[in-house]
Amino acid sequence: MKMNIKDIMEQMQETPSPRCWESIASQLPAAGAAAGGSAAATAAKGAMSAGKLAAIIGSASAVVAIVTGTTIAILTHEPANVPQSNPEPAATVVVADNTEVATEDIPDITEVVPAEAPAVAETAVITPNKTEKEADEPAQNTQANPTVIAANPSTAMVSTPTQSTPTATTTSVSPNPSVGNTNSSGKNTSANATTKHDKPVAVSEQEEKSENDNPWEEAGYSRPITIEIPNIFTPNGDGVNDKFVINGLENCEKKALMVKDRNGQIVFQSRNYDNSWDGGNLPNGTYYYQFSYSINNINELRQGAVLIRR
Amino acid sequence: MEELYNHNDLIDGCLRNDRKSQQALYDLFAPKMLAVCMYYATTKHEAEDIMIEGFMQVFTHLDKYLGQGSLEHWIRQIMVNKAISNFRNNNKRYGYDIIDEQVEIADETANIETHLTAQEILKLMQKMPEIQRMVFSLRALEEYSFKEIGQELNITENTARVYFMRAKNWITEEIK
CATH class of the missing domain: 1.10.1740.10 (RNA polymerase sigma factor, region 2, helix turn helix motif)
Incomplete structure (x- = not known):
C-alpha cells in the first residue's frame, strides 16, 4: 500500500528524552509568579544580547587577524592562506606582541627578536619529549593545510639565528613540521609581523640564511611526541575513519578513554584504549571525550568533542 | 469539541x-x-x-x-x-551559490508515493545537504511557497526551486 510522503510524515511521532522537559521546566518562571513571564523574557533577551556582543567581539578579533594576516603575507611573500587559516591565535599573540614592543620601545631589529622570545614563551612553552598541549588540532587539519606546515619551518627560523645559544625558549618558538599546530604558526607569523613592521628587508635576508637549519637537532633535542585526537569519525563501514583513532597512541604508557553523550551519560569507557572504538550503536551526534594518558611518566588529560556521523 | x-x-x-x-x-x-x-x-x-x-x-x-x-x-x-x-x-557564514539554471518544474508538489516508514524517510532526508533538506521539508511538509522559502532561507526563489527539484528527484530515486 503506497502512501504520500507527507501523510506518512504527518503520522510520525517521536518521544523526546526526559532532559527536554527538565530543561524547559528549569527555564520557566517559578510556578505561581504571575508576572514572572515577562521578567523571564526580559532576562532571556539580556542573555541573548550578551551572547551577541560576545559574537561580535569574536568576529572582530577574527577580522583583526585577517587584516594582520594579509600584511604579514605581503611583507613575507608567504601565501596568503598561511595566517588566515589560523586567525584566532594570530590575533591574540599579535596583541600581546604589540604591547611588548610599545612598552619597551625597541628601535633596532636585532633587539626586537630576543625581546620577542620571552613573550612567545609565555603563551606556550612546549618542552621537547613532553606532549604538546596545543596539538589539539585534529588530524584533518594537518592534511587540509599542507601549506601551513610547509611554511612553518621557514618562518620559524627568523628568530633562531639572531640568538647566540639555542636555548629552550628558542625551541619553543620553532614548530614541529609534522604537527599542524595552530599556536606555533600563530606565534611565528606574529613574530614576523612585528619585526617586519620595523625592517622588512633585514628579516627576509635572515630567513634565507636559516632555511636549512633544523631547530630541533640544533638544540640537541629529539622531535616531540604529539597526540592527535580527531573531532569527527564516520563509522559507516566504508573503511575511512570508521573508528575513533588517536594518532600517537602507541607512544602513551597509560591511555584511558571515557566518552559521554550530551546528557552526561557515559557511553564508552576503556582503561587501556586501543583505537578500536567504532561508536557502537550510538546515534549520530556530538559526544564528549576525556582522554588521560601519560608519556615519560608525565600525566596529561585531554578533553574535547567528537562528532559521530554515519 | x-x-x-x-x-x-x-x-x-x-x-x-x-x-x-x-x-x-x-x-x-x-x-x-x-x-x-x-x-x-x-x-x-x-x-x-x-x-x-x-x-x-x-x-x-x-x-x-x-x-x-x-x-x-x-x-x-x-x-x-x-x-x-x-x-x-x-x-550565516556560508553564502549559498545562486543557481542560475532554469529548471523545468513539471510538478511542484511533493506527490511522492512510497512504502517506506516515516523513520526510513527521515533517514534519507538526513542524508541530504542541509539546505536541500530545509527547502524540501518546508515545501513538501509545511507547504510553503517557493517565494516564502526564498525569503526565510535568504536564497532566491529560483534557487529554492532548484534545491527542491534536486531533493525530490534524489528521494524518488532512493525510494525506488
Whole structure:
C-alpha cells in the first residue's frame, strides 16, 4: 500500500528524552509568579544580547587577524592562506606582541627578536619529549593545510639565528613540521609581523640564511611526541575513519578513554584504549571525550568533542 | 469539541503559570513537535534543542495566541520558525551559490508515493545537504511557497526551486 510522503510524515511521532522537559521546566518562571513571564523574557533577551556582543567581539578579533594576516603575507611573500587559516591565535599573540614592543620601545631589529622570545614563551612553552598541549588540532587539519606546515619551518627560523645559544625558549618558538599546530604558526607569523613592521628587508635576508637549519637537532633535542585526537569519525563501514583513532597512541604508557553523550551519560569507557572504538550503536551526534594518558611518566588529560556521523 | 475544551483549560492553566498545565500541554504536543523538528535537524539532539527553544517561546508567548486556528498549528508554526532561525544561525557564514539554471518544474508538489516508514524517510532526508533538506521539508511538509522559502532561507526563489527539484528527484530515486 503506497502512501504520500507527507501523510506518512504527518503520522510520525517521536518521544523526546526526559532532559527536554527538565530543561524547559528549569527555564520557566517559578510556578505561581504571575508576572514572572515577562521578567523571564526580559532576562532571556539580556542573555541573548550578551551572547551577541560576545559574537561580535569574536568576529572582530577574527577580522583583526585577517587584516594582520594579509600584511604579514605581503611583507613575507608567504601565501596568503598561511595566517588566515589560523586567525584566532594570530590575533591574540599579535596583541600581546604589540604591547611588548610599545612598552619597551625597541628601535633596532636585532633587539626586537630576543625581546620577542620571552613573550612567545609565555603563551606556550612546549618542552621537547613532553606532549604538546596545543596539538589539539585534529588530524584533518594537518592534511587540509599542507601549506601551513610547509611554511612553518621557514618562518620559524627568523628568530633562531639572531640568538647566540639555542636555548629552550628558542625551541619553543620553532614548530614541529609534522604537527599542524595552530599556536606555533600563530606565534611565528606574529613574530614576523612585528619585526617586519620595523625592517622588512633585514628579516627576509635572515630567513634565507636559516632555511636549512633544523631547530630541533640544533638544540640537541629529539622531535616531540604529539597526540592527535580527531573531532569527527564516520563509522559507516566504508573503511575511512570508521573508528575513533588517536594518532600517537602507541607512544602513551597509560591511555584511558571515557566518552559521554550530551546528557552526561557515559557511553564508552576503556582503561587501556586501543583505537578500536567504532561508536557502537550510538546515534549520530556530538559526544564528549576525556582522554588521560601519560608519556615519560608525565600525566596529561585531554578533553574535547567528537562528532559521530554515519 | 472535547479536545478544544481541554485546550482552553490548558491554556488558562499555562497563562496562570501553573506547572501542571504546562507539563500537560508539553506532554500533549511534544511527540508530534519533536517529529516536526526532526524534519529540520540532522540529529535527534539537535531536534530536541530546537523543540526546547520552541516550547519556551510557546510558554512565554501563549498570551499572543488568540484562538485563531488550532493550537497545534500555532505551536507547529513556532517550531518551524525556530528550526529556520536555527538553520540561519548555523549557516550565516556560508553564502549559498545562486543557481542560475532554469529548471523545468513539471510538478511542484511533493506527490511522492512510497512504502517506506516515516523513520526510513527521515533517514534519507538526513542524508541530504542541509539546505536541500530545509527547502524540501518546508515545501513538501509545511507547504510553503517557493517565494516564502526564498525569503526565510535568504536564497532566491529560483534557487529554492532548484534545491527542491534536486531533493525530490534524489528521494524518488532512493525510494525506488
